[in-house]
Amino acid sequence: MVQVVTGYVYDLDQTTGSQACAYGYNSNDSACATITDPDETKQSCADPDPGAKVCYDIRHTKVYSYNLIPGDSGGPVFQIPNPTSLNRIMLGTHVHSVEGNTVPVLGQSGWYTPYGYGRLAYIAHAASGDNYSLCVTASC
DSSP states (O other), X not given: OOOEEEEEOOGGGOOTTOEEEEEETTTTEEEEEEEEEEEEEEEEEEOXXXXXXXXXXXXXXXXXXXXXXXXXXXXXXXXXXXTTSOEEEEEEEEEEEOTTOSSOEEEEEEEEEEHHHHHHHHHHHOTTOOXXXXXXXXXX
């Protein structure tokens, strides 16, 4: 079953109570939940091996009530405008989940970076000037 991204929701329109569905590659799981906090600054940390813990603030994230697992980061967060269609509207990409889960849990908090902010951050930090844009055609 091929799902097609047909557009994206602007950051300001991603509000508390709005639908937020996610898919995690590592868990091979997906569910639809709701946005519970539309503008958070969250800290994401990693423990490189070997090395000291490295943490970064990730601004303008959206918290939603679906907790994926490690390895699911980068997966799509989207809305389903019509349950009988395979069209999807992009919200952003999953960034981080509550630590310790080995299976996704609906009702726990995860968070994602909205597409607009992720795109701007990528362009600002891409030395090569790559064109980062959302593909919205079936030929992608």
